[in-house]
Amino acid sequence: MVGVIGSTGTLGRALMELMPNARVHSRRDFDLRNVKEARPFLSRFLNGLKVVINAAAYTDVDGAERDPVSATLVNADFPKVLAQVCREMGVRLFHVSTDYVFDGQVGFYYEDDYPQPLGVYGKSKLLGERYVLEENPDAVVIRTSWLYGPGGRNFFSRLPLMLLEGREIKAHDRQVSSPTYAPFLARTILKMVEKNVPGGIYHVTGRTPITPYQAAVLLADTLNSTSRIVLYDPGPSMDIRPEVSVLLSSRYRYEAPSFIGSMLEYTTRLKSLP
Numbered sequence: 001m002v003g004v005i006g007s008t009g010t011l012g013r014a015l016m017e018l019m020p021n022a023r024v025h026s027r028r029d030f031d032l033r034n035v036k037e038a039r040p041f042l043s044r045f046l047n048g049l050k051v052v053i054n055a056a057a058y059t060d061v062d063g064a065e066r067d068p069v070s071a072t073l074v075n076a077d078f079p080k081v082l083a084q085v086c087r088e089m090g091v092r093l094f095h096v097s098t099d100y101v102f103d104g105q106v107g108f109y110y111e112d113d114y115p116q117p118l119g120v121y122g123k124s125k126l127l128g129e130r131y132v133l134e135e136n137p138d139a140v141v142i143r144t145s146w147l148y149g150p151g152g153r154n155f156f157s158r159l160p161l162m163l164l165e166g167r168e169i170k171a172h173d174r175q176v177s178s179p180t181y182a183p184f185l186a187r188t189i190l191k192m193v194e195k196n197v198p199g200g201i202y203h204v205t206g207r208t209p210i211t212p213y214q215a216a217v218l219l220a221d222t223l224n225s226t227s228r229i230v231l232y233d234p235g236p237s238m239d240i241r242p243e244v245s246v247l248l249s250s251r252y253r254y255e256a257p258s259f260i261g262s263m264l265e266y267t268t269r270l271k272s273l274p
Contacts, residue, residue, distance in 0.1 A: 001195070003049045004093075005082070006056025010152040011096060014186035015053060023049060025056075031055055033073040035081060040051045042085040049119075050090045051193050054082060057125070059126050059238060061100070064088065075124035080131035089137040092196075094189060099145035099177055099205075101126040104242025108174075108186040110142075111201045119240025138199040142189060145205045145247055149182030149266060155212055160267040165215075165224035170230045173213040176244040178205040181262035188254050203247035208259035 006012045009022035016024065023045065030041045046052060057075055058064060062070035086093040100122035103114040117123045132139050135145055148156035155171070156179045162169055188204050210218070216229045257265075 001083050003045060003047050003052040005045075005052060005058055007055045008151070009055055009057070010147055010149050010157065010182045011055040011185060013151045013253065014149055014182040015055060015189070018186055018190060019181070022178070032078040033070055035073055035077045038081040039085060042082060043089070046085060046089050046091045049091050050097055050265050051094065052082075052086060053078060053094045053096070053189060053193075055096055057096065057098075058121070059166035062106055062117060062120045062237060065119060065240060066123065068120045068124070070228050071120050071124045072127065075121070076127035076131055079128040080135055083132040083135035083139055086139065092130040093126070093132065093136055093139040094193065095132045095139060095141050096189075097129050097143045097201075098122065098125050099143060099245035099247050100242060101129065101143065102242050104175075104245045108173065108246045108248055109203075109205055110248050112250075118242065122242075123241070133199070133201075136199075140192065140197060140199055141201045142185075142192070143247055144180045144185055145245060146179040147182055147185065148179055152182070152267065156215065159216060159219060160223070160263060161270055163220050163223050163227050164267070164270070166226040168228045168230060169216050169220075170212040170232045171211075171216040172232055172234045172238075173211040174234060174238050174243065175241060176209050176211050176246065177242075178207065178209050178256075179215065179259055179262070180204070180206040181257065181266060183265075184257055184262060189252075192252065197252060200251065202248045202252050204252070204254060205247045206259055206262060207256035209244075209246045210259055215259065218260065222264070223267065
């Protein structure tokens, strides 16, 4: 049996669609910031599981600068305890991380490239990676980038609906990464679970490196949207974000979908909603 921590997030929702009978955790069940009580909660939650996927994270990049304690508790301290308890109970751990562990100066990164995060969010996620693998070398850490999909609230999750409605869209061109469709990532993770991949770090993303502005223009053209795409400068908020953080995979082969292919699938799904 598989368990999912963070079942109401973008990735968690995608995983639940594939595994409706999985054991799930949401914020209402347990606050991951309550690290002192994490061990007894996890002992109950993990009992009888073979695999657990940690899809939970503090993902507000700007919010992490204002509240580094919460970001570190959720992204680093809780995963440390989770890795410990998984090791003790013989439960395989799959933990999701981010391209923000890199500073973006090199641009294209393999799993073994040196991480050097710029902001609190990236630093807390890198610390979480290190804790997980120190406590449980058999664990699998999956880095991904710019995750979007149903239930998401970030730019790429909102983009197709805004284009369908013809709304003005402000987008910048100061970052390049590979947007990753949550259902694709969920399917890939479950394939990795099934194949019982060795412990360590893996990169899994969408196929297309792109800026938010390029993505908006490209998708608007594809959808024949009447939206006006406005290029803007986000200013100093970019200082805590990698400029170019394209993740390359050297450890696991997978067929990554293109940005437009994933977005058209997502858009079709949005159109079917009431």
